[in-house]
Amino acid sequence: MAAPSPKPRRQLPLTWLGLMPFVIFVTLFLILPTMHIVVGAFQDRTGAFTLQNLRDLNTGTIPSSYWVSVKISVASAALGCLIGFGMAAAVVFGAVPRWVKSPLMTFSGVASNFAGVPLAFAFLATFGPVGLVTVFMRNNFGIVLSRDIGFNILSFWGLTVTYLFFQIPLMILIITPALEGLRREWREAAEVLGASTAQYWRMVALPILFPSLLGTFALLFANAFGAVATAIALTGSALNIVPIQLFAQIRGDVLGNPNLGYAMAFGMIVITAIANVLYIWLRIRAERWLK
Amino acid sequence: MSYLEIARLEKSFGANRVVTDFNLGVEQGEFISLLGPSGCGKTTVLRMVAGFERPSSGAIRIAGEDVVGKRPNQRNIGMVFQAYALFPNLTVAENVGFGLKIKGARRNEITARVTEMLALIGLPDLGGRYPFQLSGGQQQRVALARALAPKPRVLLLDEPLSALDAKVRVSLRNEIRAIQRDLGITTIFVTHDQEEALSISDRIVVMNAGIADQVGTPFEIYNRPTTRFVANFVGQLNLFKADGTGRIGGVAVGQGDFAARPEAVHLGRAAEADIVLPATVEEVHFLGSVIRVTATAAGARIALDTFNRPDVPPPAVGSTVELSLSSRDLIPLK
Amino acid sequence: MSLYARLTGWIVLLFGLGYFIVPLVGLTEFSLKARRGVYSFDAYAKIIGDPEFQATFSYSVVMALVTIAMGVLIVVPTAFWVRLKMPWARPYVEFLTLLPLVIPAIVIVFGYIRLYNTSSFLPLTGTATGTNLLLAFGYTVLALPYMYRAIDTGLRTIDVATLTEAAQSLGAGWTTILTRVILPNVLPAVLSGAFLTFAIVIGEFTLAALLDRPAFGPYLQRIGANKPYEPFALSVIAFAITWACMGLIQLVTRFSKHTKAQP
Numbered sequence: 001m002a003a004p005s006p007k008p009r010r011q012l013p014l015t016w017l018g019l020m021p022f023v024i025f026v027t028l029f030l031i032l033p034t035m036h037i038v039v040g041a042f043q044d045r046t047g048a049f050t051l052q053n054l055r056d057l058n059t060g061t062i063p064s065s066y067w068v069s070v071k072i073s074v075a076s077a078a079l080g081c082l083i084g085f086g087m088a089a090a091v092v093f094g095a096v097p098r099w100v101k102s103p104l105m106t107f108s109g110v111a112s113n114f115a116g117v118p119l120a121f122a123f124l125a126t127f128g129p130v131g132l133v134t135v136f137m138r139n140n141f142g143i144v145l146s147r148d149i150g151f152n153i154l155s156f157w158g159l160t161v162t163y164l165f166f167q168i169p170l171m172i173l174i175i176t177p178a179l180e181g182l183r184r185e186w187r188e189a190a191e192v193l194g195a196s197t198a199q200y201w202r203m204v205a206l207p208i209l210f211p212s213l214l215g216t217f218a219l220l221f222a223n224a225f226g227a228v229a230t231a232i233a234l235t236g237s238a239l240n241i242v243p244i245q246l247f248a249q250i251r252g253d254v255l256g257n258p259n260l261g262y263a264m265a266f267g268m269i270v271i272t273a274i275a276n277v278l279y280i281w282l283r284i285r286a287e288r289w290l291k
Numbered sequence: 292m293s294y295l296e297i298a299r300l301e302k303s304f305g306a307n308r309v310v311t312d313f314n315l316g317v318e319q320g321e322f323i324s325l326l327g328p329s330g331c332g333k334t335t336v337l338r339m340v341a342g343f344e345r346p347s348s349g350a351i352r353i354a355g356e357d358v359v360g361k362r363p364n365q366r367n368i369g370m371v372f373q374a375y376a377l378f379p380n381l382t383v384a385e386n387v388g389f390g391l392k393i394k395g396a397r398r399n400e401i402t403a404r405v406t407e408m409l410a411l412i413g414l415p416d417l418g419g420r421y422p423f424q425l426s427g428g429q430q431q432r433v434a435l436a437r438a439l440a441p442k443p444r445v446l447l448l449d450e451p452l453s454a455l456d457a458k459v460r461v462s463l464r465n466e467i468r469a470i471q472r473d474l475g476i477t478t479i480f481v482t483h484d485q486e487e488a489l490s491i492s493d494r495i496v497v498m499n500a501g502i503a504d505q506v507g508t509p510f511e512i513y514n515r516p517t518t519r520f521v522a523n524f525v526g527q528l529n530l531f532k533a534d535g536t537g538r539i540g541g542v543a544v545g546q547g548d549f550a551a552r553p554e555a556v557h558l559g560r561a562a563e564a565d566i567v568l569p570a571t572v573e574e575v576h577f578l579g580s581v582i583r584v585t586a587t588a589a590g591a592r593i594a595l596d597t598f599n600r601p602d603v604p605p606p607a608v609g610s611t612v613e614l615s616l617s618s619r620d621l622i623p624l625k
Numbered sequence: 626m627s628l629y630a631r632l633t634g635w636i637v638l639l640f641g642l643g644y645f646i647v648p649l650v651g652l653t654e655f656s657l658k659a660r661r662g663v664y665s666f667d668a669y670a671k672i673i674g675d676p677e678f679q680a681t682f683s684y685s686v687v688m689a690l691v692t693i694a695m696g697v698l699i700v701v702p703t704a705f706w707v708r709l710k711m712p713w714a715r716p717y718v719e720f721l722t723l724l725p726l727v728i729p730a731i732v733i734v735f736g737y738i739r740l741y742n743t744s745s746f747l748p749l750t751g752t753a754t755g756t757n758l759l760l761a762f763g764y765t766v767l768a769l770p771y772m773y774r775a776i777d778t779g780l781r782t783i784d785v786a787t788l789t790e791a792a793q794s795l796g797a798g799w800t801t802i803l804t805r806v807i808l809p810n811v812l813p814a815v816l817s818g819a820f821l822t823f824a825i826v827i828g829e830f831t832l833a834a835l836l837d838r839p840a841f842g843p844y845l846q847r848i849g850a851n852k853p854y855e856p857f858a859l860s861v862i863a864f865a866i867t868w869a870c871m872g873l874i875q876l877v878t879r880f881s882k883h884t885k886a887q888p
Contacts, residue, residue: 033736095634126651
């Protein structure tokens with residue numbers, strides 16, 4: 001029987017069909033693998049539901065690895081925000097000539113993408129035991145970095161300093177438009193109403209920038225938290241942070257429980273997701289103001 | 292001595308001189324407009340009064356006190372900007388109370404003044420809103436309230452209406468004028484819109500290329516412009532050239548160029564008119580109460596306005612008519 | 626602007642620039658020190674002559690090209706279709722393309738290893754070809770946020786609906802529309818996305834290492850552990866490639882600004 005096929009009913013599936021390759025691809029290579037990890041985090045070896053894996057995250061070296069990871073991410077994000085803000089402000093507010101801006105932005109675009117193994121070697125060559133700066137300081141000032149100021153590239157601060165190489169440019173890229181969004185009229189309006197520069201910053205500019213600043217901080221945090229290659233190339237397994245531990249777990253099940261590995265990965269997703277949601281939410285707030 | 296005194300003010304940016312020998316005395320409670328095309332230096336004068344630009348030379352005195360060396364935050368001046376100058380992170384009430392808070396006023400004092408100001412601008416219920424929740428007209432009212440709240444000595448308005456749509460512009464300008472009269476605050480209003488300046492000012496300063504061309508009441512500026520620029524810039528204008536013997540339409544008027552407003556030219560022979568010119572009608576625009584006719588007479592295009600009368604149809608395009616005007620209405624152009 | 630503010634600005638800026646430049650100088654200097662006492666290109670000569678370098682580097686280049694092809698094949702039709710027929714779906718598609726920025730790469734590859742092992746419904750990791758394919762898919766996922774954003778921005782500057790209708794009225798089919806009308810118009814955007822993808826894939830470490838593929842990133846990390854100067858020379862090469870890619874992006878965007886009429 002030839003059923004009449006009304007047009008709208010046929011149209012919808014056809015339209016959907018155009019999206020199918022993308023949906024299948026994303027499902028197979030992004031959603032399903034991630035779901036596999038998330039589900040696995042709540043299963044025991046027999047596949048039954050359990051919260052034991054999440055509880056087990058609190059055993060052995062796992063809590064400390066999370067803690068070190070969070071500390072490095074916070075430190076590199078905070079310093080990245082601070083220095084990046086300073087540089088962006090110097091350019092936007094005209095402390096340095098305007099032509100500096102374009103090359104700085106281009107450079108930041110490159111450097112913010114430059115996490116990875118080569119970055120680790122660049123910092124080893126500079127701050128490592130026979131690195132450029134290390135040798136320079138020793139020969140010219142008699143300062144041995146590792147002995148006199150306790151700086152070692154294969155350490156918490158070493159990794160933080162290395163991460164800053166991509167954190168600062170990322171901050172510059174994101175915060176420059178926000179700083180340029182500060183209208184001259186706001187500053188002048190505050191001034192004629194009697195406000196000093198400090199009062200303007202405290203009562204107007206910083207509150208306006210606050211969502212952008214905090215949001216960028218969250219993004220930088222997530223950025224550092226998920227960085228694997230730099231950490232592994234720089235410190236090998238010397239530093240106990242989440243990505244390195246997870247890397248070892250995937251390679252050889254060092255935790256002795258695959259589902260605990262899932263839980264660890266799940267923890268990473270949760271932390272970066274929180275940071276990213278915070279970023280997106282604050283960004284929407286910031287844009288509402290800067291309309 | 293005037294309340295606000297500007298004397299021999301000059302300003303150059305590098306080799307580029309934007310304000311030249313600017314002199315103006317503003318009486319207490321007076322509403323003065325600086326009128327001119329963009330780039331004529333009117334905003335620069337205002338910004339020098341506010342303290343955002345430092346004059347190259349000259350003096351600015353408020354109530355006898357020279358303020359040139361003072362920073363903007365020490366001048367006790369109120370200013371309304373073109374647009375979007377409200378602090379987006381503060382509510383309407385916080386915006387209005389900002390100046391008082393800076394001055395260290397007590398909280399209940401601020402609340403009382405804010406309530407008073409919001410009532411003055413007719414937005415008593417919007418204190419809790421954020422600027423992005425207001426319309427453009429409402430934002431500019433709040434900006435006015437914010438400028439007035441700390442009781443400034445002088446109010447500066449930097450094209451506050453230019454970003455608004457036409458209807459709001461007219462109602463808000465009347466409102467600004469009413470509030471200004473009420474408070475008796477000395478005000479300088481910068482605009483490039485001649486209608487705006489004519490309608491609300493006590494006096495107008497017409498500026499051109501950094502120079503104050505003419506200072507006078509709207510009536511004087513419109514009817515007796517002293518320079519060609521003022522005549523051209525303010526209102527519409529018909530240009531008449533006297534012939535070799537100094538006559539127009541046979542009437543002796545003297546040598547040179549003359550101008551006449553469209554409303555001074557009549558269709559047909561008017562009673563008081565002594566100059567009569569034959570003309571051909573080119574265009575007729577029926578605007579309702581007024582009919583604007585464009586005609587050519589002796590090679591010159593002449594626009595004239597005539598009131599609509601139900602019993603007299605407008606002239607046909609292409610018809611030959613007589614135009615008349617009184618030689619007393621001719622404005623000699625320098 | 627006060628002198629104090631100016632001075633602070635310069636100090637901050639110079640500190641920051643120093644921060645970026647010193648490690649690059651340090652790296653380059655170190656890579657030239659293979660011969661005792663003098664600067665030389667010995668390390669570079671050695672590394673370029675290393676057959677493993679040649680193998681891994683060409684492997685990564687091929688991977689990058691495959692990834693770019695896949696990315697273009699998936700993203701261009703999708704972004705086009707969404708703009709044309711399903712504008713309401715744009716936020717959702719955009720959200721999906723941004724997910725790789727939220728989910729760390731190491732987690733995604735962890736999922737691959739467990740989901741596509743030899744006993745699964747799609748045993749990709751069972752064969753070398755399958756694993757290579759999986760790696761390319763993974764790279765495509767990593768590049769998705771950048772690729773989609775570049776191409777979607779490119780599509781915004783052209784009137785997709787009108788172009789499509791014009792082509793249809795001239796008798797063009799979907800394939801023709803995509804390859805002859807849409808693609809040439811968003812080519813600068815596609816190229817930007819492609820260069821960025823290339824830069825990401827060439828040095829990528831995590832996916833390649835965990836899928837155990839002979840790529841450039843893991844090779845670099847491995848010789849870092851047991852060779853004195855070569856890894857530094859290699860890093861300089863990697864830096865140079867990234868910079869070249871970014872330079873090309875700048876060039877392409879600038880070029881496209883000149884050729885495209887402003888709407």
